[in-house]
Amino acid sequence: DARVxxxxxxxxxxxxxxxxxxCQPILGHNTVxxxxxxxxxxxxxxxxxxxxxxxxxxxxxKDRFSAEMPxxxxxxxxxxxxxxxxxxxxxxxxxxxxxxxxTEAFFGQGTRLTVV
Amino acid sequence: xxxxxxxxxxxxxxxxATVAFNCTxxxxxxxxxxxxxxxxxxxxxxxxxxxxxxxxxxxxTAQLNRASQYISLLIRDSKLSDSATYLCVVNxxxxxxxxxxxxxxxxxxxxx
Numbered sequence: 001d002a003r004v005x006x007x008x009x010x011x012x013x014x015x016x017x018x019x020x021x022x023c024q025p026i027l028g029h030n031t032v033x034x035x036x037x038x039x040x041x042x043x044x045x046x047x048x049x050x051x052x053x054x055x056x057x058x059x060x061x062k063d064r065f066s067a068e069m070p071x072x073x074x075x076x077x078x079x080x081x082x083x084x085x086x087x088x089x090x091x092x093x094x095x096x097x098x099x100x101x102x103t104e105a106f107f108g109q110g111t112r113l114t115v116v
Numbered sequence: 117x118x119x120x121x122x123x124x125x126x127x128x129x130x131x132x133a134t135v136a137f138n139c140t141x142x143x144x145x146x147x148x149x150x151x152x153x154x155x156x157x158x159x160x161x162x163x164x165x166x167x168x169x170x171x172x173x174x175x176x177t178a179q180l181n182r183a184s185q186y187i188s189l190l191i192r193d194s195k196l197s198d199s200a201t202y203l204c205v206v207n208x209x210x211x212x213x214x215x216x217x218x219x220x221x222x223x224x225x226x227x228x
Binding site: 031033035042043045048050055056091093095097099100101102104105106107108109110 | 147148150158159160161162165203205207209214215216217218219220221
């Protein structure tokens with residue numbers, strides 16, 4: 001059963017620490033999205049990749065967030081240094097981009113981040 | 117103005133009743149549309165794609181109105197298990213390529 005896998009599922013860290021979240025997209029998908037969800041803001045797109053190349057990361061605070069795809073089976077989202085306002089659920093999703101449209105995206109179970 | 121807007125609800129629905137809600141989008145170049153369902157503390161899951169001619173999947177019917185730039189979801193014979201947040205998703209080709217933009221979600225509560 002193909003699925004998007006995210007690790008860790010939960011993370012509690014102190015302010016100022018580095019946080020790395022990992023995502024394994026579904027095999028064969030060429031597009032990866034990173035979303036952040038909070039009660040106040042809903043689902044916000046942070047960054048997305050097509051064929052491992054970053055297409056848009058305008059939703060991401062550049063000074064502390066970075067997103068990469070070292071290979072087709074791994075996407076990472078890093079926060080350094082972390083702040084309490086970064087507390088949220090971070091979802092990774094993967095799909096297939098034909099160049100004109102993106103198929104439906106499949107979500108991982110999310111990383112619930114708490115920064116204290 | 118947000119790219120994708122939804123009434124946050126909640127829509128309180130008696131079991132067995134019909135409920136419908138809309139989602140508006142601002143980018144007229146949007147090319148594909150989806151409804152997702154999200155349960156509390158879970159990830160969003162695809163409920164159905166929305167086709168130009170409208171489509172039905174069991175008790176769920178989705179419609180697209182390109183002229184007025186909205187999509188709708190109708191749930192017939194509501195079940196308690198339909199209680200969830202329904203997210204409207206729009207795919208548009210922008211300067212940076214395709215992206216999926218989510219609405220804020222419409223919360224539906226089905227009560228006995």
